[in-house]
Amino acid sequence: MIDRLSDDGIDVRVEAGIARITLDRPAAGNAITLPVAMALMRAAIRCETDPSIRCVIMTGRGRLFCAGGDVPTIADAGAGRAPMLAELIGVLHVAIERLSAMPKPLITLINGPAAGAGFSLAMLGDLVLSARSAHFTAAYGAIGLTADGGLSWLLPRLVGLRRAQEIVLTNRRISALEAETIGLVTRVVEDDALAEEGNKLAEQLAGGATRALGAARALLRDSFDTGLEAQLNQEQRSMVLAGGSAECAEGLQAFLAKRPANFKGI
Incomplete structure (x- = not known):
C-alpha cells in the first residue's frame, strides 16, 4: 500500500x-x-x-x-x-x-x-x-x-x-x-x-536494524564535536543500549542459525 x-x-x-x-x-x-x-x-x-x-x-x-x-x-x-x-x-x-x-x-x-x-x-x-x-x-x-x-x-x-x-x-x-x-x-x-x-x-x-543504524548515525554526526574520551563513552552507552534490544537478539539468533535476520518483524 x-x-x-x-x-x-x-x-x-x-x-x-x-x-x-x-x-x-x-x-x-x-x-x-x-x-x-x-x-x-x-x-x-x-x-x-x-x-x-x-x-x-x-x-x-x-x-x-x-x-x-x-x-x-x-x-x-x-x-x-x-x-x-x-x-x-x-x-x-x-x-x-x-x-x-x-x-x-x-x-x-x-x-x-x-x-x-x-x-x-x-x-x-x-x-x-x-x-x-x-x-x-x-x-x-x-x-x-x-x-x-x-x-x-x-x-x-x-x-x-x-x-x-x-x-x-x-x-x-x-x-x-x-x-x-x-x-x-x-x-x-x-x-x-x-x-x-x-x-x-x-x-x-x-530491512536492516534501523534502531542500531540510527544510533550509529548519531555517533558519526557527533564525533566532530567530541574528544576521543567522550566519544568512547558515547560508543559504550550506545552499544549497551543496542545490546539489550530486540534487534540485537534477532541479529544474534539469525547469525547463529545461519539465516537472514528479520528486523522488520520486530
Whole structure:
C-alpha cells in the first residue's frame, strides 16, 4: 500500500517502510519558498515520528535537484527582505535539523544541478548518489548572500576547510565526478539508473536494524564535536543500549542459525 501526500511543492510517498520526499516545483528548479520550506518541515517531522518509516529518500523532480532559495521571491521582498529571509531560513533549518537528527538513515538522490540551499540538502544524506549530469555550486556570493542550510558546517567536514573556502568564495561549479573524488557524494551513477540504485539502497537499509543504524548515525554526526574520551563513552552507552534490544537478539539468533535476520518483524 502506498501512502502519498502532495503539499506545497513537496511530494511524500511512503511504501514498504521507505519514505520518498520529492522536491516538486520542476518549473522553478525546485526552488525553496516559505510554503515549500514549511511543507518540507512537515515531511521531516512525519519521517522522524512515524514508526512505520525505516528509511528516507530525498530527491528532486525534473531537470534540477534544487536551485536553492527562490530568487525572484527574495528580490520581490524589497525592504522586507531581511525578515522574510529570517522566517524562510528558520523554517528550512527546522526541517534540516529533523532530517539530520532522526534515528533513520537518509539517502539523497541528486538528479540534477544543486545550488545554494539545494547544495546543503544534497549533502545532508548519509548516502549521496549523484546522477552523472548533476553539478554543485555554492552560489550565494553571486547574489550577495551567505551560506545557509548547514552548508558552512557540512562542507568543511566533507572536503576540508581549505577546499570548502574555495568552493564557497569562488562559486566554482563542481561536477559530479569531482564531487565523488573529493568526498561530496558517495557515488556517481548514470542518470537513468539513479532511481533504481537509490531504491536498492533504501530497501537494504529499511530491512536492516534501523534502531542500531540510527544510533550509529548519531555517533558519526557527533564525533566532530567530541574528544576521543567522550566519544568512547558515547560508543559504550550506545552499544549497551543496542545490546539489550530486540534487534540485537534477532541479529544474534539469525547469525547463529545461519539465516537472514528479520528486523522488520520486530
